[in-house]
Amino acid sequence: MPVRPDYIRPLDFKSGRIDMSHGAGGRAAAQLIDELFLRAFDNPWLRQGNDQAAFEAPPELAQGGRLVMSTDGHVVSPLFFPGGDLGCLCVHGTINDVAMAGARPLYLAASFIIEEGLPLSTLRDVVSSMARASREAGVPIVTGDTKVVEQGKGDGLFITTTGVGVVPPGVRIDGAAARPGDVVLVSGTLGEHGVAVLSQRESLAFDTTIRSDTAALHTLVADLLAAAGAGVRVLRDPTRGGLATTLNEIARQSGVGMHIDEAAVPVLPDVEAACELLGLDPLYVANEGKLVAVCAPDVADAALAALRSHPLGAAAARIGVVTEDPHHFVQMTTRFGGRRIVDWLTGEPLPRIC
Amino acid sequence: MPVRPDYIRPLDFKSGRIDMSHGAGGRAAAQLIDELFLRAFDNPWLRQGNDQAAFEAPPELAQGGRLVMSTDGHVVSPLFFPGGDLGCLCVHGTINDVAMAGARPLYLAASFIIEEGLPLSTLRDVVSSMARASREAGVPIVTGDTKVVEQGKGDGLFITTTGVGVVPPGVRIDGAAARPGDVVLVSGTLGEHGVAVLSQRESLAFDTTIRSDTAALHTLVADLLAAAGAGVRVLRDPTRGGLATTLNEIARQSGVGMHIDEAAVPVLPDVEAACELLGLDPLYVANEGKLVAVCAPDVADAALAALRSHPLGAAAARIGVVTEDPHHFVQMTTRFGGRRIVDWLTGEPLPRIC
Numbered sequence: 001m002p003v004r005p006d007y008i009r010p011l012d013f014k015s016g017r018i019d020m021s022h023g024a025g026g027r028a029a030a031q032l033i034d035e036l037f038l039r040a041f042d043n044p045w046l047r048q049g050n051d052q053a054a055f056e057a058p059p060e061l062a063q064g065g066r067l068v069m070s071t072d073g074h075v076v077s078p079l080f081f082p083g084g085d086l087g088c089l090c091v092h093g094t095i096n097d098v099a100m101a102g103a104r105p106l107y108l109a110a111s112f113i114i115e116e117g118l119p120l121s122t123l124r125d126v127v128s129s130m131a132r133a134s135r136e137a138g139v140p141i142v143t144g145d146t147k148v149v150e151q152g153k154g155d156g157l158f159i160t161t162t163g164v165g166v167v168p169p170g171v172r173i174d175g176a177a178a179r180p181g182d183v184v185l186v187s188g189t190l191g192e193h194g195v196a197v198l199s200q201r202e203s204l205a206f207d208t209t210i211r212s213d214t215a216a217l218h219t220l221v222a223d224l225l226a227a228a229g230a231g232v233r234v235l236r237d238p239t240r241g242g243l244a245t246t247l248n249e250i251a252r253q254s255g256v257g258m259h260i261d262e263a264a265v266p267v268l269p270d271v272e273a274a275c276e277l278l279g280l281d282p283l284y285v286a287n288e289g290k291l292v293a294v295c296a297p298d299v300a301d302a303a304l305a306a307l308r309s310h311p312l313g314a315a316a317a318r319i320g321v322v323t324e325d326p327h328h329f330v331q332m333t334t335r336f337g338g339r340r341i342v343d344w345l346t347g348e349p350l351p352r353i354c
Numbered sequence: 355m356p357v358r359p360d361y362i363r364p365l366d367f368k369s370g371r372i373d374m375s376h377g378a379g380g381r382a383a384a385q386l387i388d389e390l391f392l393r394a395f396d397n398p399w400l401r402q403g404n405d406q407a408a409f410e411a412p413p414e415l416a417q418g419g420r421l422v423m424s425t426d427g428h429v430v431s432p433l434f435f436p437g438g439d440l441g442c443l444c445v446h447g448t449i450n451d452v453a454m455a456g457a458r459p460l461y462l463a464a465s466f467i468i469e470e471g472l473p474l475s476t477l478r479d480v481v482s483s484m485a486r487a488s489r490e491a492g493v494p495i496v497t498g499d500t501k502v503v504e505q506g507k508g509d510g511l512f513i514t515t516t517g518v519g520v521v522p523p524g525v526r527i528d529g530a531a532a533r534p535g536d537v538v539l540v541s542g543t544l545g546e547h548g549v550a551v552l553s554q555r556e557s558l559a560f561d562t563t564i565r566s567d568t569a570a571l572h573t574l575v576a577d578l579l580a581a582a583g584a585g586v587r588v589l590r591d592p593t594r595g596g597l598a599t600t601l602n603e604i605a606r607q608s609g610v611g612m613h614i615d616e617a618a619v620p621v622l623p624d625v626e627a628a629c630e631l632l633g634l635d636p637l638y639v640a641n642e643g644k645l646v647a648v649c650a651p652d653v654a655d656a657a658l659a660a661l662r663s664h665p666l667g668a669a670a671a672r673i674g675v676v677t678e679d680p681h682h683f684v685q686m687t688t689r690f691g692g693r694r695i696v697d698w699l700t701g702e703p704l705p706r707i708c
Binding site: 020021023025026027029030048049050051052053054055056057061065066067068069070071072073074075097098100101103108109110111112113134142143144145146147149150152153154155158160162164167173174175176188228236237239240241246292320337344345346350351352 | 363368374375377378380381382384402403404405406407408409410411416419420421422423424425426427428439450452454455457460461463464465466467469496497498499500501502503504505507508509512514516518521528529530590591594595599603607631699700702704705
């Protein structure tokens with residue numbers, strides 16, 4: 001049980017702001033931890049007040065399971081956007097990266113880099129959203145760190161989250177495991193996250209009803225693995241760079257080609273329209289609640305059915321096949337029956353989308 | 355084996371700079387990973403090219419060991435200082451936080467938040483230093499992430515490192531475990547890191563021969579535990595806020611007081627002089643290669659001997675005792691025989707020291 005020092009007055013969440021002392025490791029930092037982070041994330045590991053969290057080994061390890069670790073910096077701008085905010089995004093993003101190994105996510109660590117002058121109310125809102133996302137996913141934030149940089153040396157708030165998880169015995173998901181003949185599935189419609197964030201940019205502000213798809217996908221992955229087992233070869237979430245980049249990454253890692261059918265790729269009409277307005281291709285726009293699954297052909301139907309019976313996979317679709325291709329090209333049959341190469345994202349159409 | 359896309363030309367480490375495309379997740383990001391991070395950190399986990407690293411469970415877990423996780427954002431300014439730089443600091447800092455649980459550090463994750471315009475040569479120098487520190491410590495960097503923010507929205511480079519480790523069975527180090535009568539040890543002289551960084555600040559630049567003490571302490575911890583076993587109750591590295599803040603944290607967590615003897619606290623004469631010049635108290639100045647150990651009285655001599663026989667603990671000293679104190683005060687007998695309270699750090703004497 002930590003013993004509270006007698007702070008002169010509680011943090012002023014109405015009109016207070018972050019100052020350099022909140023990052024200096026002294027009394028102000030301890031107060032911020034007590035009155036904001038500990039209350040929001042409340043769990044036994046954090047309450048211990050150590051510089052690290054210790055926990056028992058998960059039972060899967062005794063049966064030959066493996067551990068998995070993933071980290072992601074989150075610098076999305078603006079901090080709040082339709083359907084989400086930096087807080088839930090940084091929880092979902094890291095849970096998903098852990099889950100894409102076929103793992104059960106166990107714990108999260110969070111590192112905050114805060115710009116001096118950030119309203120305490122903004123920080124509290126982001127932290128509350130993180131806490132909610134973490135509770136809903138059942139993956140606690142067990143350790144963390146806070147640094148403060150001078151005004152003009154940051155941009156409000158950056159959060160790096162790191163997750164650990166356990167891969168059940170027998171599961172071997174790997175970006176290098178795709179084979180010619182495999183089937184490519186996506187778990188739903190593409191491009192909502194990117195468009196929702198862009199709709200809020202000062203220089204681009206436009207009206208849209210599109211909301212970010214940000215969501216934790218670990219239960220969807222668990223259902224998929226239960227249905228399709230070792231037939232699931234690759235899982236990856238098409239975030240920055242979108243579906244096109246993710247498919248190119250997998251093709252390169254596995255040393256294969258891919259052939260996608262544009263008409264089969266699910267995109268909401270509003271996203272299609274917004275992308276036309278912005279001069280973007282939805283295939284390159286970021287998602288935060290979708291996955292690409294490459295499956296053996298004999299489990300593809302079962303895999304698709306498992307995705308579709310989960311609320312986060314209702315619009316799942318079979319979009320293409322893995323091919324033999326020494327150039328590792330991703331090719332696409334367009335809606336008009338033509339064929340084109342879907343290249344890597346080049347340049348920077350969508351900075352700070354996550 | 356990742357298949358390299360045919361980049362038009364290799365990265366220009368001589369005069370090139372980071373631009374927004376390096377953070378967009380497309381071809382430029384993939385090239386940065388291939389030609390910088392993969393080459394520097396080279397290990398089988400990174401080479402897999404997945405968004406996460408999977409590894410076998412360490413053998414200690416089968417005997418009842420526990421896992422431990424710690425994260426730290428590093429925003430030190432300037433990036434290079436006498437005795438170190440952001441790169442080795444972010445490796446040592448997180449290894450130390452993991453080691454302070456009595457753990458064997460296993461793996462690191464690294465998340466880079468880079469300001470647009472950072473010279474590629476600067477990034478390469480920092481990354482080389484990280485790679486060297488990681489290799490020397492035997493703790494590989496197995497997964498990572500890179501984001502780029504616009505010029506003026508960051509400050510060159512921030513790196514968050516997260517470590518996982520394994521606590522051997524039977525080891526139960528905890529900030530709440532100090533008991534009245536226990537002995538307080540430090541592993542060496544205090545204040546070098548903070549003074550070394552401050553000596554490089556534009557507004558403060560002064561000549562000094564003081565070098566940062568940045569170092570990985572996991573082998574020192576292993577030697578200490580081998581000598582003093584379960585008699586080691588608390589370990590903590592006195593970073594931000596210095597020894598004074600660390601002792602106050604432990605006193606608060608354990609619900610005890612402490613009594614320190616100023617004459618026994620080792621401080622180099624040059625650090626003493628620099629602190630006088632800067633108006634600082636060395637007790638509040640950050641260290642990056644020192645630890646505080648609270649030990650049961652019957653193992654204190656063995657613990658001190660173990661620290662002193664390790665190269666990183668040669669100047670270790672017994673500096674005080676744990677007392678019963680309902681106010682959880684840290685008190686100090688000064689060199690002149692007086693007694694004063696060593697309070698928490700308040701305010702912000704040393705921003706961005708780590």
